[in-house]
Amino acid sequence: MIELKHVERSYKAGHTETWVLRHIGLTIREGEFVTVMGPSGAGKSSLLNVLALLDDGWLGEYWFGETAVHTLNRKQRADLARQRIGMVFQSYHLLDDLTVAENIDLPLSYKNLPAKERQGMVADILDRFQIVAKKDLYPSQLSGGQQQLVGIARAVVHAPPLLLADEPTGNLHSIQAREIMELFCELNRAGTTIVQVTHSEENARYSKRILELRDGWLKRDEILAPRVTEVGAQ
Amino acid sequence: MNRTTRDRSTLPQRALVVFQAALSVVLLAGAILMTKTLTNLESQNFGVATENRYVLHFDPQGAGYTVNTLPALYREMQDRFSALPGIANASLVLYSPLEGDNWSDCVIQQGHPAPQHFQDCDSTWDRADSHFLNTIGVPIIHGRGITERDTATSPRVAIVNEAFAKKFFPNQDPIGAHFGMDRPEWGSSFEIVGVFRDFKMNLQYSKEDVHPVFLRPLEQQETDYKDPAMIRGETRSMFVNAMILDFNAAPPNVESLVRSTLAGINPNLTVTDLRTFGDQLAGNFNEERLVARLTGLFGLLALALASVGLYGVMSYFVARRTSEIGIRMALGATRASVVAMVMRGVLWQILIGLVIGIPAALYAGYLMKSLLYGVGSYDWTALAGAPLLLVLCATFAGFIPARRAASIEPMQALRTE
Numbered sequence: 001m002i003e004l005k006h007v008e009r010s011y012k013a014g015h016t017e018t019w020v021l022r023h024i025g026l027t028i029r030e031g032e033f034v035t036v037m038g039p040s041g042a043g044k045s046s047l048l049n050v051l052a053l054l055d056d057g058w059l060g061e062y063w064f065g066e067t068a069v070h071t072l073n074r075k076q077r078a079d080l081a082r083q084r085i086g087m088v089f090q091s092y093h094l095l096d097d098l099t100v101a102e103n104i105d106l107p108l109s110y111k112n113l114p115a116k117e118r119q120g121m122v123a124d125i126l127d128r129f130q131i132v133a134k135k136d137l138y139p140s141q142l143s144g145g146q147q148q149l150v151g152i153a154r155a156v157v158h159a160p161p162l163l164l165a166d167e168p169t170g171n172l173h174s175i176q177a178r179e180i181m182e183l184f185c186e187l188n189r190a191g192t193t194i195v196q197v198t199h200s201e202e203n204a205r206y207s208k209r210i211l212e213l214r215d216g217w218l219k220r221d222e223i224l225a226p227r228v229t230e231v232g233a234q
Numbered sequence: 235m236n237r238t239t240r241d242r243s244t245l246p247q248r249a250l251v252v253f254q255a256a257l258s259v260v261l262l263a264g265a266i267l268m269t270k271t272l273t274n275l276e277s278q279n280f281g282v283a284t285e286n287r288y289v290l291h292f293d294p295q296g297a298g299y300t301v302n303t304l305p306a307l308y309r310e311m312q313d314r315f316s317a318l319p320g321i322a323n324a325s326l327v328l329y330s331p332l333e334g335d336n337w338s339d340c341v342i343q344q345g346h347p348a349p350q351h352f353q354d355c356d357s358t359w360d361r362a363d364s365h366f367l368n369t370i371g372v373p374i375i376h377g378r379g380i381t382e383r384d385t386a387t388s389p390r391v392a393i394v395n396e397a398f399a400k401k402f403f404p405n406q407d408p409i410g411a412h413f414g415m416d417r418p419e420w421g422s423s424f425e426i427v428g429v430f431r432d433f434k435m436n437l438q439y440s441k442e443d444v445h446p447v448f449l450r451p452l453e454q455q456e457t458d459y460k461d462p463a464m465i466r467g468e469t470r471s472m473f474v475n476a477m478i479l480d481f482n483a484a485p486p487n488v489e490s491l492v493r494s495t496l497a498g499i500n501p502n503l504t505v506t507d508l509r510t511f512g513d514q515l516a517g518n519f520n521e522e523r524l525v526a527r528l529t530g531l532f533g534l535l536a537l538a539l540a541s542v543g544l545y546g547v548m549s550y551f552v553a554r555r556t557s558e559i560g561i562r563m564a565l566g567a568t569r570a571s572v573v574a575m576v577m578r579g580v581l582w583q584i585l586i587g588l589v590i591g592i593p594a595a596l597y598a599g600y601l602m603k604s605l606l607y608g609v610g611s612y613d614w615t616a617l618a619g620a621p622l623l624l625v626l627c628a629t630f631a632g633f634i635p636a637r638r639a640a641s642i643e644p645m646q647a648l649r650t651e
Binding site: 049052054055075078081082087089093095106107110111154 | 557558561562563564565566567568571643644645648
């Protein structure tokens, strides 16, 4: 699904150039659940931003399926991201002025879908995430876990094949974090490819593969054995 | 944890922008109305020819002339000025048309009683020589004009304009009729010998209608008055103040030519004012010009304030909502949709400003009704032009922060608290 070849990213500050990604070569197949780990400043979020097409300043080759992202202009990249990528943030990034339902509708509102179809999609996801009762509440009326649930619902409402999550449980306590990770597993089982960034070893164990970055270099690429609890659940 | 903020803190600023927008619509609409009024006033048909004509003002009384010495002065002035190079006509007149001053009295037709207090008997009157109407391009349409034969000793005559004939002698031929001023016993003072085409002698009575006017020969003095005030006024009227010079082609040195000619007649006879007839006419609208310029200036000032205010508020809006804009872009908002979002905010404020401003402009137009000429108080160019100008300026002012918002990098915006 995703192939990176010699991807590099640096930031210039005056005469100093700081490299945050160095010669990243990476293949992520459809249906994978990948965790990116590493210490702070290792380049995890930078890699996620490259994958999310939020960052244009990288070098190298980026293939998204058959699409050569590195040849696309900014608008084409934004179109691709809108159609095929969902994004979950550590700080949820819900809009305070919008209700839960309106927040979930937000990515759909940028897709030129008929209002009725959008309403149906939002209703489906509210039902699927069991947050129908909260649809008219504002984010400030929800707990952190509930807000992240809405954030994930918003990310997957348009059924993107790729879900990217940047520290999705970073602001949650362990029980909420576990629920979110179970939800990710469920989405992954349903066919969504997931790439998450986390510091948590426990969260990483929910995924099938771990990538470890250090100083911008990809130092480890490990396939994990299936979790016992997960198998048991199935 | 959510980084977006409600925008209630900008409500006072937005209210101020709305007020500025409404005010600018009112002032701009007023400015358009006054500018159109001024244009209509200046381009109206005054009924006189102004091209290549100059108006000279002088003061024979101040130079020591008396009623007895005036006829000789007038003859010499006529002779000297008629001999100037390029001159077509030169005429003496007590007050020249549209110089902002003239005399008016109550006209009483022969045999009529004194008018009641509610009856309008007012007419402008003036003294002029036999060249006057020719000099200003006004034709006699009935009877005759003032001639050289209308002297101090000949029967006292007057020529009247069409408005005079219509007002005081409706449905009858005024030629041969007699009238006088102020009292019935003087109702036979003047015999009407001619009717001239209407022209605007003054504007203080009406900017639109021509006021009744009658003209008397320079040298004919009513000697039957017993009232000292009437005698004083009649004597004063013998001293003309103005001369109109009509050139075939005005020489470049008109002023020095006029000054030297007048000084050649009598060094004590000085030029108190000399200007083109066109400038004299335009001078009637100094007040309207000032009002038009001031309303225009204030309108533009209000427009600039509204635009700057809008720019400031929207820049603040964009700065405060950088994170929200980043989230929206990360969720699929295109740069065009971000511009549209900011511009919607701009246009809402302007729309509210227009909702307040247009009725206020209508009311202002209604209040300005008496100041307008040739333009209705509900003029569509003003009511459409002012909002259009505001929308254009506001769009420009709002587009700058909108573009700035659209250029936000979502990756950086998401890191913005």
